Amino acid sequence: MTIFKKLVTTIVLSSTMVLSSITYASEDILILVPLPLDTQQGKIAVFEVPFIIGTASPETEFSAIGLPYIPPTISPHKHGNINLASIAGIKVKPSHESGQHYRIELDYAEVKEAYRTEKLLSVILDCVYRVASRGRGVGYSVKISITNLDSGSELHGILKRLIKIKGEQDGADQPATAGKPKAAGKEKPKFETKGPTQ
Secondary structure (H helix, E strand, O other): OHHHHHHHHHHHHHHHHHHHHHHHHHOOEEEEEEEEEEOOOOOEEEEEEEEEEOOOOOHHHHHHOOOOOOOOOOOOOOOOOOEHHHHHOOEEEEEEEEOOEEEEEEEOOOOOHHHOOHHHHHHHHHHHHHHHOOHHHOOOEEEEEEEOOOOOOHHHHHHHHHHHHHHHHHOOOOOOOOOOOOOOOOOOOOEEEOOOEO
16 A cells, blocks of 8 residues: 555656646746847947747747847936837847757848948847857857848848858857767857848
8 A cells, every 4th residue: 555655646746747847838937138239329239138938949039139129217218119120120030940950030121221231230140149059058050141131232241251250259160060979068059141032
């Protein structure tokens, strides 16, 4: 009888642990997402700001880079959205390819000429890299492209150059070694670019 009681107790505890993990997976959580913010002094700065998410990660974190951000304000002046990616109309569209690999599209369909600058593109890439570097110890591998932008736009060439520089700085220009053991904390996420797409 004692063995039976122990067995029942074990089953109940195991079921409780499984249910707890399922509940946790569906709960909202607070995370920090890097955004390119207007400092209100004519500059762009990347700050990590809180978001509550309840959907897939890291897709939600990548997408959040292009969402409006209205900070709490203690001022007689009213302030609205200060996320320059959102103000510009740049949408960050992630899609999962396989394993740790993601495709990130920077959708420029609604972006006015005034916001099609190297400076803004550079800080948005910085935000993407920061999110990618969080991936399960070794980081996520991302392929980045600009969509819905004239194929003759110089931003396509600028994107390739910026990614090449980033890859050289991080040693991220070498392909990930699939199936081989990785030294913890040694490998950097891989960043790639694709040609222009319409």
